[in-house]
Amino acid sequence: xxxxxxxxxxxxxxxxxxxxxxxxxxxxxxxxxxxxxxxxxxxxxxxxxxxxxxxxxxxxxxxxxxxxxxxxxxxxxxxxxxxxxxxxxxxxxxxxxxxxxxxxxxxxxxxxxxxxxxxxxxxxxxxxxxxxxxxxxxxxxxxxxxxxxxxxxxxxxxxxxxxxxxxxxxxxx
Amino acid sequence: xxxxxxxxxxxxxxxxxxxxxxxxxxxxxxxxxxxxxxxxxxxxxxxxxxxxxxxxxxxxxxxxxxxxxxxxxxxxxxxxxxxxxxxxxxxxxxxxxxxxxxxxxxxxxxxxxxxxxxxxxxxxxxxxxxxxxxxxxxxxxxxxxxxxxxxxxxxxxxxxxxxxxxxxxxxxx
Numbered sequence: 001x002x003x004x005x006x007x008x009x010x011x012x013x014x015x016x017x018x019x020x021x022x023x024x025x026x027x028x029x030x031x032x033x034x035x036x037x038x039x040x041x042x043x044x045x046x047x048x049x050x051x052x053x054x055x056x057x058x059x060x061x062x063x064x065x066x067x068x069x070x071x072x073x074x075x076x077x078x079x080x081x082x083x084x085x086x087x088x089x090x091x092x093x094x095x096x097x098x099x100x101x102x103x104x105x106x107x108x109x110x111x112x113x114x115x116x117x118x119x120x121x122x123x124x125x126x127x128x129x130x131x132x133x134x135x136x137x138x139x140x141x142x143x144x145x146x147x148x149x150x151x152x153x154x155x156x157x158x159x160x161x162x163x164x165x166x167x168x169x170x171x172x173x
Numbered sequence: 174x175x176x177x178x179x180x181x182x183x184x185x186x187x188x189x190x191x192x193x194x195x196x197x198x199x200x201x202x203x204x205x206x207x208x209x210x211x212x213x214x215x216x217x218x219x220x221x222x223x224x225x226x227x228x229x230x231x232x233x234x235x236x237x238x239x240x241x242x243x244x245x246x247x248x249x250x251x252x253x254x255x256x257x258x259x260x261x262x263x264x265x266x267x268x269x270x271x272x273x274x275x276x277x278x279x280x281x282x283x284x285x286x287x288x289x290x291x292x293x294x295x296x297x298x299x300x301x302x303x304x305x306x307x308x309x310x311x312x313x314x315x316x317x318x319x320x321x322x323x324x325x326x327x328x329x330x331x332x333x334x335x336x337x338x339x340x341x342x343x344x345x346x
Contacts, residue, residue, distance in 0.1 A: 041259060086214060088333040126330065153326035155340060157299065160261035167328060 014076070014107065016114045019063035024049050026075045030099045036136055045095055048080050060085070061094065064118070066111050076102040079115050081127075089125035096129075112147055120172050127172060128152070133164035144168045187249070187280065189287045192236035197222050199248045203272045209309055218268055221253050233258070234267065237291070239284050249275040252288050254300075262298035269302075285320055293345050300345060301325070306337035317341045 024046070031037055031045045051059040060082045067073040077098035084090040093115060098108045119127055129144055131137050133154070149168040158165035197219070204210055204218045224232040233255045240246040250271035257263040266288060271281045292300055302317055304310050306327070322341035331338035 044259065084331075086217065087331060090331055125334075128328070153328050153340070155301070155326050155342070158257075158260060158263055161298075167326070169328070 013069045014066055014110060015069050015073075016064050016066055016111065019049065019052055019065055019078075021053060023063075023065055023075055023078070024053070027078055027097075030075075030077065030097050031095075033100050034097055035100075036140075045080075048094065052080070062118070064111060064114055066098075066107060075099075077107055077111055079111050081115055081119065083122075083124065084128070089123060091119045091122075091124040091127050093127055093129045108143055109147065116170075116172055125172055127170050129168040131166050131168065132159055133166055141166070141168075186242045187239055187283060188242050188246075189237050189239055189284065192222070192225055192238055192251075194226060196236075196238055196248055196251070197226070200251055200270075203248075203250065203270050204268075206273050207270055208273075209313075218253075221267065225253070235291070237284060237287055239271070239280060248272075250280055250284055252284050254288055254292065256295075256297065257301070262296060264292045264295075264297040264300050266300055266302045281316055282320065289343075289345055298345055300343050302341040304339050304341065305332055306339055314339070314341075 027049055028046055031042050048061045052061045052063050061080050062082055064079045065075055066077040067075045080095040081091055081093045084092050096111060116127060129149060131140060149170045151166055152169035153167040155165040200222055201219055204215050221234045225234045225236050234253050235255055237252045238248055239250040240248045253268040254264055254266045257265050269284060289300060302322060304313060322343045324339055325342035326340040328338040
């Protein structure tokens with residue numbers, strides 16, 4: 001049980017909205033600041049942003065952006081998810097990032113619950129999250145477990161030797 | 174042990190070459206004739222062909238086409254594979270199809286061995302093959318096992334309820 005994620009009440013002044021053009025720089029900033037991603041991964045995150053800004057949901061990538069409720073609001077996190085091609089109802093959570101400065105406030109939980117509700121609304125029945133077995137992801141993994149995800153599969157040495165791919169899964173109600 | 178795959182000697186008059194524009198229709202024909210793929214899957218197979226014809230290897234998809242050695246040669250099968258983004262040396266075999274009329278002649282083995290050698294040459298250390306747990310894939314699965322692949326991961330109910338994703342893996346020498 002992770003107290004940070006579990007007990008904090010989400011800030012009521014937050015809202016979750018669609019991706020906008022001006023979010024791109026802020027997303028880049030948050031992904032870099034997280035310290036979890038290398039240059040190629042950061043470029044990949046931004047490619048998905050660009051695809052979604054250009055093609056909308058046709059890109060296969062849906063974004064949820066977490067921001068303050070006031071005007072000219074700060075963005076504190078985002079999630080990117082989409083249906084897995086060739087499946088009936090399996091969805092992938094590709095990215096979920098909460099800005100370092102806004103962590104431990106229950107915002108990850110708020111955002112993930114939003115994503116789950118949205119996936120259900122769109123006909124999804126399962127949400128998958130792929131992550132790395134590296135030690136730097138251990139807090140992330142505890143967060144997923146607290147939110148009801150279990151380790152469904154492990155691909156040993158997938159990213160590189162000694163770095164496995166973990167696939168977490170949750171069946172959505 | 175599957176005798177069909179294991180004991181037949183490959184036809185010496187076959188060669189493996191790059192994808193050419195005129196292969197597109199033949200690939201469509203073979204994928205449909207296999208009887209294993211639905212319309213969306215067939216469209217996906219052809220999208221990869223189109224991407225590779227347009228962008229070459231920059232598309233991320235490498236094709237190996239199995240044809241007779243003579244001029245105006247018939248195409249009997251193909252494979253499509255590529256490096257997995259964000260990994261060091263993991264490769265995916267996306268498609269391998271041998272025409273129904275040319276099966277049980279060791280051609281699948283010939284093609285898969287070519288792919289493995291090519292992946293090693295390009296710095297790959299692991300080949301992954303995703304497939305479905307449906308009964309129609311049981312001969313395919315026996316073929317992979319005979320060629321040294323093992324079931325590395327299973328994602329239950331991935332494609333739809335009752336239809337798991339199986340991930341086969343082989344470490345390349």
